[in-house]
Amino acid sequence: MRLRTALLAMTSMVAAPSLAMASTITGPYIDLGGGYNLVQQQHGRFSPTSQADGTTSNNASSSRYRHKDGFTGFGSFGWGFGNGFRAEIEGVYNYSQINHRTPTAAPGSTKGSDQAYGGFINGLYDIDLANFGLNVPVTPFVGIGAGYLWQHYNPITTTYSNNAVNRLGGTQGSFAYQGIVGAAYDIPNVPGLAITTEYRFIGQTFSNGAYRSTSWNGNGSGLHKGNVNFDQRFSHQFILSLRYAFDTAPPPPPPAPVIVPPAPTPARTYLVFFDWDKSNLTGRAREIVAQAAQASTHVQTTRIEVNGYADNSAAHPGARGQAYNMNLSIRRANSVKAELIRDGVPAAAIDIHGYGEQHPLVPTGPNTREPQNRRVEIILK
Missing domain, CATH: 2.40.160.20 (Porin)
Structure with missing residues (x-):
């Protein structure tokens, strides 16, 4: 018992x-x-x-x-x-x-x-x-x-x-x-x-x-x-x-969580540069337009702004030169729009603007040839 x-x-x-x-x-x-x-x-x-x-x-x-x-x-x-x-x-x-x-x-x-x-x-x-x-x-x-x-x-x-x-x-x-x-x-x-x-x-x-x-x-x-x-x-x-x-080892720490880096977000602004007094696209310019067209299909985009610019040098001086540069910036914007349409972007989604000599990327003196101011900005919105 x-x-x-x-x-x-x-x-x-x-x-x-x-x-x-x-x-x-x-x-x-x-x-x-x-x-x-x-x-x-x-x-x-x-x-x-x-x-x-x-x-x-x-x-x-x-x-x-x-x-x-x-x-x-x-x-x-x-x-x-x-x-x-x-x-x-x-x-x-x-x-x-x-x-x-x-x-x-x-x-x-x-x-x-x-x-x-x-x-x-x-x-x-x-x-x-x-x-x-x-x-x-x-x-x-x-x-x-x-x-x-x-x-x-x-x-x-x-x-x-x-x-x-x-x-x-x-x-x-x-x-x-x-x-x-x-x-x-x-x-x-x-x-x-x-x-x-x-x-x-x-x-x-x-x-x-x-x-x-x-x-x-x-x-x-x-x-x-x-x-x-x-x-x-x-x-x-x-x-x-x-x-x-006496020699009790602490338990191993839990494995660090695997952090998956986020996928890079496509850029929303692209710059296309032009030769002096030209509105036709170079080979490098066509590559940049193609990147913008592809990015527009991967990010939420309601419209695409295409804004053209020129530097303050011109073949004609004075007000006549400013008007010439305004028209040149519009021609550049139209060239980019046409290339975007060829890359599959609907024409109705594209708005173009010409700003001539306004809003330079690089401030300069009068009648200065500046390559970075001869540009078109493609903005995905």
Whole structure:
């Protein structure tokens, strides 16, 4: 019944939710913990005892010792290899009460305790559930260990109703082994620190005649001494611990978002330049007009303005020259309009204007030939 209750408690701890994902350990770590120690019944076999007068009794007996409550504590230092595997060295202390012995030669009561101390070398493996498509806030682990424990029985006293008394005690070291299953929960905002819950099964074997038994008989037959051999000892432990990994690397930053540069917006103003006193288009001028015509199909355009200009030099001086330049700027605008129509722009979408010598790109003195002022501006609107 006690074992079933402890198993249910362990299941509840493992199933409890956590606030953060547990992480695989890389590098050194320490682990400190403790919990409940439940020891199964042990069989003790008593050898024939020697009496106070030197004679030997041929009577041998066997009894079962029942354990009650106990506790365990441990500390370990380990190394995580970053791929889920860990290795650690562990020091252990176990304690258990003993409260019953049966059968006995006469009715009686038994009380006492035992304790164990020693160490294990453990190998463990952290199971990354993300590899199985499970996004849960826990990292389970399993492990095995082998080591050596010294098992000490404090005087275990059985008092019989006939006033006889038996005491058992002694210390014996032996090989021990354990199996481990547990889960780790990261503590939020504290890198490397985690709470773990574990179940451990520990087994231990003993040599024959490892412990001493002494009896005082109530019928006056005197003192009897002999040896006691225990069979294998099995313990079930339910542990809560605090683990700290020293070299916990922060999670990699999320990849930078891929920024797709916007497509270049076609220009909305194009400049076409002319030779002096000319309104016909050069090869380069036809290329620029073609670019403007193509751009008008890619941007929102309601109309196209074609504005012609001239520099302030003229074949005729004075007002006659200004009028000549005005007409020249209109001819230039018409040349560009005709080329736009040949490039597929509807004629109804094109408005032309001539500004003559007005609005020069480059301010100049009178009667100056300036190539940048001999132009047509194509404006997409």
